[in-house]
Amino acid sequence: MELSSAFSLKGKVALVTGASYGIGFAMASALAEAGATIVFNDVNPDHLAKGLEAYKAAGIDAKGYICDVTDEAAVEAMVAKIADEVGSIDILVNNAGIIKRIPMIEMSAAEFRQVIDIDLNGPFIVSKAVIPGMIKKGAGKIINICSMMSELGRETVSAYAAAKGGLKMLTRNIASEYGSYNIQCNGIGPGYIETPQTAPLREPGHPFNSFILAKTPANRWGTTDDLKGPAVFLASPASDFVNGHVLYVDGGILAYIGKQP
Template identity: 50%
Template structure:
């Protein structure tokens, strides 16, 4: 019974930003649990490499060049997934960016770009998959937020605001679509070792030691640390979990 709760055989998942870092780790984890995967990302070359890697391991993979801020592009992603796999059961809204700057110096353009990708795109993607999930009688939406959704950030106010907004959006999705047996939850990663955070460490040399000193496990997270939470929220094991925010940060946010 326990294994069946986490079995995703016959399920189809879309992972936005799924060709590298956290997104690729989550895509691989869902595939290993049995799901067919659509990787949706703007970078065609990286997506092709990710698809080839996953296909070598025997997984069913579709790579879609997708601009998640463009409703027409997202609609094509949904249509391509339906054509290839016949259904859509899981959406992981993972695509995201960070453009850091002191709040007093941040341009309106940089503010808006981060809001568009991190908060508006999940709305576009959720609306696009809703008819598929409603018709199937069930669905799982997983929004990737951040511990900064609950912590202030003077140097990345646009990012923190977008991730805080994602929490409220997740709760609103959970309330609106529970009647359709669609569960919507958020994952709040802490400081994970990815290309995005490598750039942050280059910009702020003391960041590495600051993070390690605050995490009880005394290390940065790895993309694979997000896999268990993702499979749980995508599977039948979480059928009565709705509107939750699951923190995966090694204890960073519990420290004073």
């Protein structure tokens, strides 16, 4: 296989959940640039509309659907509608997620369950809905957006870390259970990424900015562009023998103990 074709997604349909903006939008844009047809969902109609405008402005003919990834019946209906309107899904990126920064002893069980439901049950539900079509095709790519919290703990993120740790193991289990059908399931673990939400934390002199730079061998925050290449790799034939792996795009944080005070 020629290298150019190994990374081509021409003719593929990619569903990226929660990809109206941010990391999901960046990865979906990269998949589109590699040739994929993009479909995405959002639970919020306003976000969906803004996402469609953003794709159009970027020259991407994406199709959006209102869908809650925790609603099994709604997800199954969306996947069937995508198959009818666009085509059977070849690539799934489980990107939709939330985080609640609450000290564990102050967090209610309902709040904990909400994070688990969206960040872990959601990927299970959407993967479960698309895998039969991938089996029928004899090929498929699933990319779960994990986190450094798949490996590390931190104050106030008990639910998020539990969900992402579970997602790492779900990734490995999907690879184990469906690898024989030529389905590859891998994860991407973003580090600390420049987004509008993190802008206040990245101000020069902010303690958190100093903390992240001291913990990152690359000595910078990541950008959404840093996630594009890994997403295309894991969605393309170039990764056909990569399965059950989490690719951490973190500037080296997980490899580094940090600078000596």
